[in-house]
Amino acid sequence: MELFEPLRHCLSKKALAGMNSMSEQGLNTVSFAGRAASSAQFKSLYSEGMALVEETASYLDGQGRAASKVLPRMASVLYAAESMRLTTRLMQMASWLLLQRAVNNGEMSRDQVLSEKSKVRLDGFNVDRNAPGWLDLPESFRDLVERSLRLQNRVALLDREIYRAPEAVVISDNENSVRAQQNLLHTAFGG
Helix, strand or coil: CHHHHHHHHHCCHHHHHHHHHHHHCCCCCCCHHHHHCCCHHHHHHHHHHHHHHHHHHHHHHCHHHHHHCCCCHHHHHHHHHHHHHHHHHHHHHHHHHHHHHHHHCCCCCHHHHHHHHCCCCCCCCCCCCCCCCHHHCCHHHHHHHHHHHHHHHHHHHHHHHHHCCHHHHCCCCCCCHHHHHHHHHHHHHCC
16 A cells, blocks of 8 residues: 555546546556656655755855864865765756746746756766765765755656656556556656
């Protein structure tokens, strides 16, 4: 039953009716990610992302600046590099979240968002936790980095699911429909 719990949060009766009509038409496609992107779950993700941006900026300007001044040389260099990566990662995610919010609110068309979204990078900002000096970095800084990476992964997954080609989710009539729906749920919710 846990597998279906997220459906209660992102599918309304209207959406379920739409799913039934699509099934009757033989399409059998359901865009769970599209629904999640305009749901309370997205609002929560948006709030979490923007709060992390604010928290990180506050940390880097205050406590982080003071902590970086007393780090050993290798850790100090690593702190500078990782703080730039962290800031870039968060700004890219914030850009994506703002674009998705704009399309959800009808402020931009999907085509406009697709054009702007091509400028946003949601990958390639990974961290080498084995780098010399990593364990010398302040724990609160490493925590911000880890949280930003988890958020980046969630946003990147949602992005792939929302903006992938529709034909990628078409289910053949010969495939077991229960298994097909489970695969869609797994893809949409990662569990």
